[in-house]
Amino acid sequence: MWDSLYPYFLWIENTHLGHGIRESKWTFTLSEVAHLLGLTVLLGATLLLALRLFGFVLQGKSVASIAREVMPFSLAGLTLTLLTGTLLFTSEATKCWGNIAFRYKMLFLFLALIFQFTGLQKVARADEQHFSPLIRKATALVAVFLWFGVAIAGRAIAFF
Amino acid sequence: MSIQGIFEYIDATRSSTALRESFYVFPIVEGAHVVSIALSVGLVIWFDLRLAGWILRDQAVSAVFRPIRPFMLAGFTLSFITGGLLFWSLALRCYGSPFFWAKMIMLVLAGVNIAVYHLTIDRRQTEWDEAPFPPLQARTAGVISLILWVGIITAGRLMAYFL
Numbered sequence: 373m374w375d376s377l378y379p380y381f382l383w384i385e386n387t388h389l390g391h392g393i394r395e396s397k398w399t400f401t402l403s404e405v406a407h408l409l410g411l412t413v414l415l416g417a418t419l420l421l422a423l424r425l426f427g428f429v430l431q432g433k434s435v436a437s438i439a440r441e442v443m444p445f446s447l448a449g450l451t452l453t454l455l456t457g458t459l460l461f462t463s464e465a466t467k468c469w470g471n472i473a474f475r476y477k478m479l480f481l482f483l484a485l486i487f488q489f490t491g492l493q494k495v496a497r498a499d500e501q502h503f504s505p506l507i508r509k510a511t512a513l514v515a516v517f518l519w520f521g522v523a524i525a526g527r528a529i530a531f532f
Numbered sequence: 533m534s535i536q537g538i539f540e541y542i543d544a545t546r547s548s549t550a551l552r553e554s555f556y557v558f559p560i561v562e563g564a565h566v567v568s569i570a571l572s573v574g575l576v577i578w579f580d581l582r583l584a585g586w587i588l589r590d591q592a593v594s595a596v597f598r599p600i601r602p603f604m605l606a607g608f609t610l611s612f613i614t615g616g617l618l619f620w621s622l623a624l625r626c627y628g629s630p631f632f633w634a635k636m637i638m639l640v641l642a643g644v645n646i647a648v649y650h651l652t653i654d655r656r657q658t659e660w661d662e663a664p665f666p667p668l669q670a671r672t673a674g675v676i677s678l679i680l681w682v683g684i685i686t687a688g689r690l691m692a693y694f695l
Contacts, residue, residue: 405689408569409682416574419603429599433591441587442578520567527566531559 378469385465393463400463403456410452411523417446418519421496422512427505435508439496446488471532477525484518491515536627543624551621558621565614571607573681575600580681583674589664594657631691635684642680649673 384390393399423429424438461468468474495503495511503511533541542548551558581587582596619626626632653669660666666674 401690401693404693405686408566408689409685412569412574412685413577415570416577419570419574420578420600423600423603428603430588430591430595431599432595433588438588520570523566523570524563527563528559 374469374475378466381465381469384462387462389459390462390465393459400460403459407453407456407460410449410456411526413445413449414453415449415519415523417442417449418515421446421492422516425495425508425512434500435495436497436499439493443493443496450488468529471529473525473528473532477522477529480518480521480525484515484522487514487518539623539627542620543622545620548621548623551617561614561617561621564610565618568607568610568614569685572604572611573607573685575604575607576681577678579604580674580677583666584671584678585665585674592661593663593666593670594661626691629691629694631687631694635687635691638680638684638687642677642684645673645676645680 393403420429421435421439421442424431424433424435430438491511492515495508551561578587579597579600582589582591582593588596649670653667653673660670665671
């Protein structure tokens, strides 16, 4: 199935946008910088929420109210990372197509995005008593695993 | 021995060459360095933002800082170890990179900022621990830290790009 996607990857790479980013060294480089900064905020927010779900930090404040303060940062980080990631992808789509780490990254990203807006959001916004500690901890672990999976697979793209 | 001489010496050591040319270890160290950023900078920002009076204002500053500290310190330890190894393997190329020196200067400034904070305004923390908006000096320390970490990550990424 992946093979049949190649023409689309080739098309994306040959758009004006793809050409433009590839040929402008600074657009590509600054996108990489912003990609990493956005990722740091997103992973940091995920970690803080996970640590709170485990009961390690900020026990004086409910998970739901921490989520309310931290989620805007997750969203901002996520938006920045997705936007710059799309730009980077556009400039070298066919290279990504042939890259095994990229495929893993997309799989992790797909699962992480779904989990972020379903499982994690549901548990983080619920009343303390609504979910058992075990479920809350499992949710935290899954979120951290998926987002760090995205980051590690993303770093690995450069090595294949 | 000049600074350049020291960097040349490091670069020529067997361990530096072995690390630089290793097929698995080098990528793993680089990957761990990126993960360590999330643990270190990704966590220190919440304390910085609290100091600046931007988030978690209903929580005491110490209540934000104290429980996060061990995780943050673990992250910074991993950053320094993996960063040190990367430097060791590429010492000569680091020497010639303006981004490397910018990063080192900002790391020193971040250290100075932390030291000044802990030796001055933090000594009187009990007086303003619960304040939603800490005193100007503490807020400034938080903002400076945020700016420096953004700068350090930026310089680090650019350094790898131009090496």
